[in-house]
Each structure stands twice: as C-alpha cells, then as structure tokens.
Amino acid sequence: MAFAAPPRAIVWVNVAEVEARAAAWQAQHGAPPSPALHSALTRAAGDEALLFHEALARGLHEIDPVVRSGLARNMRFLHPGGGASDAALYQRALTLGLHKSDPLVRRRLIERMRRRLSAAELEPVSPAALRAHYRAHPQRWRQPARCDASLVFLSAQRGAKLEADGKRLLAKLRGGFPPERAFTLGDPFLHGAQLRGAAQPRIAARFGNQVAAALATAPPGRWLGPLPSPYGLHFAWLHRRAPAAIPPFEQAAPRVLADWRGERERAALHRAMQQLRARYQIRLRGPQK
Numbered sequence: 001m002a003f004a005a006p007p008r009a010i011v012w013v014n015v016a017e018v019e020a021r022a023a024a025w026q027a028q029h030g031a032p033p034s035p036a037l038h039s040a041l042t043r044a045a046g047d048e049a050l051l052f053h054e055a056l057a058r059g060l061h062e063i064d065p066v067v068r069s070g071l072a073r074n075m076r077f078l079h080p081g082g083g084a085s086d087a088a089l090y091q092r093a094l095t096l097g098l099h100k101s102d103p104l105v106r107r108r109l110i111e112r113m114r115r116r117l118s119a120a121e122l123e124p125v126s127p128a129a130l131r132a133h134y135r136a137h138p139q140r141w142r143q144p145a146r147c148d149a150s151l152v153f154l155s156a157q158r159g160a161k162l163e164a165d166g167k168r169l170l171a172k173l174r175g176g177f178p179p180e181r182a183f184t185l186g187d188p189f190l191h192g193a194q195l196r197g198a199a200q201p202r203i204a205a206r207f208g209n210q211v212a213a214a215l216a217t218a219p220p221g222r223w224l225g226p227l228p229s230p231y232g233l234h235f236a237w238l239h240r241r242a243p244a245a246i247p248p249f250e251q252a253a254p255r256v257l258a259d260w261r262g263e264r265e266r267a268a269l270h271r272a273m274q275q276l277r278a279r280y281q282i283r284l285r286g287p288q289k
Contacts, residue, residue, distance in 0.1 A: 008279060009279070009280050010280070010283055011046070011049050011050055011053045011280045011281065011283070012283055012284075013046050013283070014285055014286050015285065015287060016286055017045050018038075018041055018045050018284070021041040022041055025041065042284075046282040049282065050273070050276045050277065050282065051109075051110045051113040051114055051117075052106055052110050052113070054113055055112060055113040056099070056100070056109070060109055060112055060113065061109060064109070067105050068090050070104060070105060070108075071089070071090050071093035071094075071105065072086040072089040072090045074098060074102065075089035075092055075098075076089060117268065118265035118266070118268050118269045119265065119268070120268055121264070121271075122261065122264055122265065122268065125257070130253065130257060133260045134252060134256045137259070140255075140259060141247060141252040141255060142244060142245070142246050144199040144200060144201070145216065145242060145243050146197045146199050147198060147203075147238060147240065147242070148195060148196050148197065148198075148239040148240050149236050149237060149238050150179040150180055150183070150195075150239065151193050151207065151211070151234055151235065151236050152182045152186040152225075152234070152235040152236075153186045153187050153188075153193070153232060153234055154169065154186050154187055154226075154232050154233045155187040156231060156232040156233075158187075162232065166225070166226040166233045166235075170226065173235060179239070180194075182235070182237065186235075187232070191206040195215075197242075200212045200215075200216050207227075207229060207234055208227070208230065208234070210227045210228060211227045211229060211236060214227055214236060215238055220240055220241060221239075223235055223236070224236045224238065
C-alpha cells in the first residue's frame with residue numbers, strides 16, 4: 001500500500017520585502033528591474049525566508065550569544081527599571097515573538113545558517129589537491145602590473161597661474177631635481193607623493209586615469225606631465241614597473257586555498273538550498289502589483 005507524501009510546510013514571503021528589493025535596485029541603477037531580475041529578487045527573498053525558518057527550526061536563536069543578548073537588551077529598553085536577569089528577559093522576548101520580528105536577529109540568523117550549510121561538507125584539502133587547483137585556474141592568480149613612482153602635485157586652486165606654474169615646475173624637474181624629493185616643489189596631496197607596488201586601478205582611483213595610463217606605458221627614468229586630474233596637475237617619475245605575472249604556487253598558496261574553499265562552500269550551499277526548497281513551499285503574502 002502506497003502512502004502519500006506529507007504536505008510540505010509553507011514558508012511565507014512578504015510582497016513588501018520583494019518590492020523593497022526592487023525599489024533598492026531601481027534607486028541604484030536608475031531603472032526598474034526587468035521581469036527576469038524581479039523573479040531573481042523574489043527567489044532571493046524566498047531563500048532568505050527559508051534560511052531564517054530553518055535557523056529557528058534548528059534552535060540557532062537559542063545558542064547564539066549575540067541574539068540572546070540583543071533580545072534581552074531590547075526587552076530592557078522596552079521595560080526599563082526592572083531587575084530581571086538577561087535570561088529571564090530573553091525568555092520574555094521569545095514569548096512575545098521578538099526573535100521572529102527583529103530585523104537584526106533575522107539577519108544574524110540567516111547569515112549563521114548560510115555559513116553552517118556552506119561548511120557542512122568542507123573537508124581538509126591535501127597539498128596535491130591545492131596544486132592541482134592552482135594549475136587548473138592559472139588566470140585567477142595573475143597579479144596586475146605594478147609600479148613604483150614619485151609624484152609632484154599642483155593644485156587647481158592656483159587658478160589662472162596653474163598652467164604657467166606647471167611649465168616652470170616641469171623645467172626644474174627635468175633639470176635634474178631628485179625625484180624622491182620633488183614633492184617639496186609642489187602642493188600637498190591627499191594620497192601622498194610616493195607609489196610602491198601600485199596597480200593601475202589603485203593609481204586611477206587616487207590620481208586619475210591620465211596618471212594611471214601614463215605610468216602603465218611610459219619608459220622608466222623620465223618625468224611625465226603635466227597630467228591633469230580633477231584635483232589639478234600631476235608630474236610623475238617612474239622608477240620601475242613589474243609586468244603582470246602569475247606568481248609561483250608557494251606565493252599564491254593562501255589565495256589558492258581561499259579559492260578552493262570558496263568553490264566548495266558555494267557548491268555545498270547550492271545543494272543545501274535545493275534540499276530546503278524541496279522540503280518547503282514558498283508563497284507570497286500581501287497585495288501584489
């Protein structure tokens with residue numbers, strides 16, 4: 001005789017939460033999410049609801065010291081002046097259902113549940129497996145080109161004098177002024193005057209794209225400039241440039257291990273989420289647009 005499978009429990013997702021995610025996307029990107037992206041946002045909200053439900057089912061709120069102290073603190077705020085212990089206040093918070101409604105508790109438990117599922121199948125890795133992972137994904141360890149340089153800055157606050165000041169400065173620099181001391185001829189700059197082992201994205205973020213592009217292509221041992229940025233004019237002396245390269249395994253080993261663990265944690269979480277989705281029904285609650 002065949003028995004019907006028990007009905008799956010329902011996990012509810014508030015429509016308002018999905019719409020809040022959609023509104024946040026629109027605020028960041030300037031356009032509403034596409035139907036496919038809206039479905040992905042709905043799925044992400046459902047997954048978080050599953051993680052929260054599972055965390056409560058496993059009693060993580062009972063063993064997490066941050067959750068316990070937070071709920072007790074909330075109760076003490078709601079009822080100041082009492083002499084109840086933290087344990088008693090925590091139990092009162094559970095009776096009131098605060099562990100289910102507090103957004104900080106929810107976020108904490110979701111993250112703890114995600115970490116627990118991610119690490120469920122993680123095993124120690126052998127050196128041979130790490131070396132194989134290193135050989136299989138060489139581009140992941142590639143380090144960008146880096147350079148050492150000395151810079152001099154003239155502020156845009158010099159106004160109409162900026163261009164003429166720049167010409168005079170460049171002439172003095174090219175007259176043999178020591179690059180390491182050249183910053184004394186210019187204005188103070190927020191990000192300093194020396195670059196050591198700096199990659200192009202970092203240089204662009206601090207000094208502007210023109211400085212980064214010049215240092216990426218120019219030969220060492222000469223003054224470059226004037227190089228404009230939103231801040232003013234820059235002059236750069238390139239000491240040396242190291243080309244992009246894949247470091248040997250011994251240098252890359254910490255990154256290789258982190259990448260290996262990350263791959264397996266993501267795979268474990270994916271499998272665990274598939275199992276949770278099979279155990280529960282996810283339904284939307286609330287008015288839908």
